[in-house]
Amino acid sequence: MSYLEIQRLEKSFGANRVVKDFNLSIEKGEFISLLGPSGCGKTTVLRMVAGFETPSGGAIAIDGQDVTTLRPNQRNIGMVFQSYALFPNLTVAQNVGFGLKVAGKPRAEAPPPCARCWS
Ligand SMILES: Nc1ncnc2c1ncn2[C@@H]1O[C@H](COP(=O)(O)OP(=O)(O)O)[C@@H](O)[C@H]1O
Ligand SMILES: [Mg+2]
Structure with missing residues (x-):
């Protein structure tokens, strides 16, 4: 299992299905970028990894631990916001x-x- 495992991640805001069956495996120390047009769901995925949004479906595991429903302060994830923070x-x-x-x-x-x- 990779350090970060995202499996079948889903997020809907009302009827707007923003993240659809998103899967990603990242090893510790690996550097990756999410590329895509504005509004395609990049920030929403990052917010779910950090715990600032609750997934509508799927699972996120960090270092072998299922963190899908853990609060942000229980994950040891740092997030630098695009603005205002x-x-x-x-x-x-x-x-x-x-x-x-x-x-x-x-x-x-x-x-x-x-x-x-x-x-
Ligand atoms: N809290 C929210 N409530 C409703 N819609 C949201 C919310 N956050 C993001 N969205 C919508 O989800 C979609 C993806 O947004 P976002 O993840 O910010 O895209 P990106 O970072 O790729 O530009 C957009 O249509 C955006 O309007
Ligand atoms: Mg964004």
């Missing part, structure tokens, strides 16, 4: 480092650009 008064590194600090990670575990912002 960055602190405009902080640098990119400080924005990334903020979540690590709140999670109680020591400076030594932060990527170098973030660790420089630790105070």
Whole structure:
């Protein structure tokens, strides 16, 4: 089983079936991109992986654990939103480092650009 396993994922908003039978396997450390026209469901898939939307069907497993119905704070998934969720008064590194600090990670575990912002 891959680190992230998405099987037969479905999401409908009312009568609008936005995600249809979506399947994806990603290994730990793998870098992938979701490409598609605006409105095709990319963000909705990411929000379901992070736990901000509940799937209408299908399953999501992370590291062998079924997380389909877990809350976002129970998944250890980081999500950088497209807009509105960055602190405009902080640098990119400080924005990334903020979540690590709140999670109680020591400076030594932060990527170098973030660790420089630790105070
Ligand atoms: N909370 C929501 N309520 C109703 N419709 C939504 C909601 N979120 C997304 N949608 C609809 O789902 C579709 C896919 O949106 P989205 O996942 O944001 O697409 P993408 O990120 O690929 O541009 C769009 O038609 C959008 O209007
Ligand atoms: Mg989007």
